[in-house]
Structures are given as structure tokens and as C-alpha cells.
Amino acid sequence: MxxxxxxxxxxxxxxxxxxxxxxxxxxxxxxxxxxxxxxxxxxxxxxxxxxxxxxxxxxxxxxxxxxxxxxxxxxxxxxxxxxxxxxxxxxxxxxxxxxxxxxxxxxxxxxxxxxxxxxxxxxxxxxxxxxxxxxxxxxxxxxxxxxxxxxxxxxxxxxxxxxFDFTEPYKIDLEEFMHQNYMFNVPIASFAKLTARSLSAFKRDFEKIFKTSPRQWLRNRRLDEAYYLIKHKKKKPTDIYLELGFENLSHFYSSFKHKFGMTTSEI
Structure with a gap:
């Protein structure tokens, strides 16, 4: 069926x-x-x-x-x-x-x-x-x-x-929100909506806080967490790549090596 x-x-x-x-x-x-x-x-x-x-x-x-x-x-x-x-x-x-x-x-x-x-x-x-x-x-x-x-x-x-709370979302602390939600693999527009910002305002506020673009920050934040989990928590890449917001394992491996200059097995 x-x-x-x-x-x-x-x-x-x-x-x-x-x-x-x-x-x-x-x-x-x-x-x-x-x-x-x-x-x-x-x-x-x-x-x-x-x-x-x-x-x-x-x-x-x-x-x-x-x-x-x-x-x-x-x-x-x-x-x-x-x-x-x-x-x-x-x-x-x-x-x-x-x-x-x-x-x-x-x-x-x-x-x-x-x-x-x-x-x-x-x-x-x-x-x-x-x-x-x-x-x-x-x-x-x-x-x-x-x-x-x-x-x-x-x-x-x-x-x-x-x-019955009909109040519209108000601008929330962008830095705190992103550190709590970085692992969700959703469009940048969804992050903007959830923080009560237009897409352009979200990108502008984001770059003021993080000094980089949302996509670049998300990739680095996810990879940093992956490095920590693999090195210190002995997690396997196959067990964490989806949880960290990567769409497939090959993309995770290539991104990891590009950022850290080594493969996950070389850590």
C-alpha cells in the first residue's frame, strides 16, 4: 500500500x-x-x-x-x-x-x-x-x-x-533566535517571517549582527556544531547531518572538508 x-x-x-x-x-x-x-x-x-x-x-x-x-x-x-x-x-x-x-x-x-x-x-x-x-x-x-x-x-x-493570543509577532532578538533555530533547513524567508521582518530587513539586521550573510553564517554554524559533535561527542556524520540542516551526506562531507581542511575521519 x-x-x-x-x-x-x-x-x-x-x-x-x-x-x-x-x-x-x-x-x-x-x-x-x-x-x-x-x-x-x-x-x-x-x-x-x-x-x-x-x-x-x-x-x-x-x-x-x-x-x-x-x-x-x-x-x-x-x-x-x-x-x-x-x-x-x-x-x-x-x-x-x-x-x-x-x-x-x-x-x-x-x-x-x-x-x-x-x-x-x-x-x-x-x-x-x-x-x-x-x-x-x-x-x-x-x-x-x-x-x-x-x-x-x-x-x-x-x-x-x-x-486567543491574536497579537502579531514583534521583532525578536535575532541573535538568540538564530542560535536556537540554525539547525532547521528552511528558506531564509521563513526565518525572516518568524522574526517578524521582511526579507530585506532580515538580511540587513542579520549582517549588522553577524557581519556575514545568513547563508554563510548558517553553513559555518552547522559545521562548527558538527565538528564539536564528531570530535568531542564521538558522533557519526550519518547520525547528525540531517539534524544539523544538511540536505544530503555528500554535501555535508564536501562542506566539512572545505571549511576545516580535513575529512571527518581525520579529526
Missing amino acids: DDVIEVLFDKLVYSCYFEKQRAHEQFIGEHFLGFQICGETHTQYAGGSKEMSANMVVLAKRNQLIRTTKYPSKEGEYQFVSIILDQAALKQYALEHKIVIDKPCTDAKVIFFEPDIFFKSFFLSLIPYIDKAKKATPKLADLKIREAIELLLQSNPDFKYLL
């Missing part, structure tokens, strides 16, 4: 794999709520990492980078379903329920928790759409998003600070 990534309706995405999927980066533009049906998702994000097993729920805040590696279960299958909680739906909900928050969200950007019976029932209710036993209309999709919001607030009222 082929691997499947399917958008079942506007805000619901279902993933099904039958062999390990290599780590890849995702830009999370909207809040999303996900449920691991079977298999595991190993997640890396700024400030932490988590191995998400079957029957776990994740709530991820918008505007961040996440890297995931997907592993099928012992039975040979991986299934994950997520529902997007977009700003338009959340603003409408907040308006109707007169929800106003008095402080921005400062909690963790990625929250993992065990679902109660209500959450399990909610995700199980999505199975007919996955199995194509029932077609979802836009109205049904809207109801499912509202149900997800209700369940989150019932499980933890403080989730309102994450869900």
Missing part, C-alpha cells in the same frame, strides 16, 4: 505511512491539534524534543519551526490526524463567547498530553471521514473545529492564552 498524506476537508489532515520517513522541517503557520493513532512521531523544536507515541495529543502554537521523523508501529503502520485551528475560526469563536485575554501567551509552544475520554471520542469521530464512510461538508468541518476548541478549554482553561 502506498504512503498517504490526505487533506480530508479544509482543516483536517491525515497521514499514513508504512516505512520510516526521514526528518523534515515544517513551518507551523496556524495552531494545530494532532493525535497519534499508531506509530511514533519524533519531534524537535526550538527548546525541546519529544517522542510522541500512540494515543498522545499535541497542541502546537502557530508561527514556529518543527522537525518530525515518522516511525511505523511494530505492525508496520503509521497514522496521524491533525486539525488546524486557524485564526479566522478562533477570532469568530472569541467574538461569540466574549473571550478577551489580558496577557500574551508565554507558555510552551508545543504541548503534549494524554487525551481523556472526550478527546479520544473526538478523534474517533473523525474516522468515518478518513475511511470515506461520510463526506464532510464545510458546515461539519466548522463544527469539528469548534468542538476541538471546546474540548481544549474544558481540559485546561489556560489554553485560552495560547488559542
Whole structure:
């Protein structure tokens, strides 16, 4: 059976794999709520990492980078379903329920928790759409998003600070941000957006701080970390090159030798 990534309706995405999927980066533009049906998702994000097993729920805040590696279960299958909680739906909900928050969200950007019976029932209710036993209309999709919001607030009222924080990102400390996120292999434009800058402003501010271009700095920062991990932590290049943002092993080897004048095996 082929691997499947399917958008079942506007805000619901279902993933099904039958062999390990290599780590890849995702830009999370909207809040999303996900449920691991079977298999595991190993997640890396700024400030932490988590191995998400079957029957776990994740709530991820918008505007961040996440890297995931997907592993099928012992039975040979991986299934994950997520529902997007977009700003338009959340603003409408907040308006109707007169929800106003008095402080921005400062909690963790990625929250993992065990679902109660209500959450399990909610995700199980999505199975007919996955199995194509029932077609979802836009109205049904809207109801499912509202149900997800209700369940989150019932499980933890403080989730309102994450869900209903509509403040736009402000310019953040660029140096600190880059040292926390340099390993993510995403376009420079994504780094710019995450720091609340236009691409031109990002490049201008970056060169003022680091005295070099973003691409050059990223390559050197990743290689410096690779040197440290190989020499002092005895890591193998094959185990770290993807985690450090290199697309393939041959590019990593050639870049390493060009910077340090020796191969990884000569250290």
C-alpha cells in the first residue's frame, strides 16, 4: 500500500505511512491539534524534543519551526490526524463567547498530553471521514473545529492564552533566535517571517549582527556544531547531518572538508 498524506476537508489532515520517513522541517503557520493513532512521531523544536507515541495529543502554537521523523508501529503502520485551528475560526469563536485575554501567551509552544475520554471520542469521530464512510461538508468541518476548541478549554482553561493570543509577532532578538533555530533547513524567508521582518530587513539586521550573510553564517554554524559533535561527542556524520540542516551526506562531507581542511575521519 502506498504512503498517504490526505487533506480530508479544509482543516483536517491525515497521514499514513508504512516505512520510516526521514526528518523534515515544517513551518507551523496556524495552531494545530494532532493525535497519534499508531506509530511514533519524533519531534524537535526550538527548546525541546519529544517522542510522541500512540494515543498522545499535541497542541502546537502557530508561527514556529518543527522537525518530525515518522516511525511505523511494530505492525508496520503509521497514522496521524491533525486539525488546524486557524485564526479566522478562533477570532469568530472569541467574538461569540466574549473571550478577551489580558496577557500574551508565554507558555510552551508545543504541548503534549494524554487525551481523556472526550478527546479520544473526538478523534474517533473523525474516522468515518478518513475511511470515506461520510463526506464532510464545510458546515461539519466548522463544527469539528469548534468542538476541538471546546474540548481544549474544558481540559485546561489556560489554553485560552495560547488559542486567543491574536497579537502579531514583534521583532525578536535575532541573535538568540538564530542560535536556537540554525539547525532547521528552511528558506531564509521563513526565518525572516518568524522574526517578524521582511526579507530585506532580515538580511540587513542579520549582517549588522553577524557581519556575514545568513547563508554563510548558517553553513559555518552547522559545521562548527558538527565538528564539536564528531570530535568531542564521538558522533557519526550519518547520525547528525540531517539534524544539523544538511540536505544530503555528500554535501555535508564536501562542506566539512572545505571549511576545516580535513575529512571527518581525520579529526
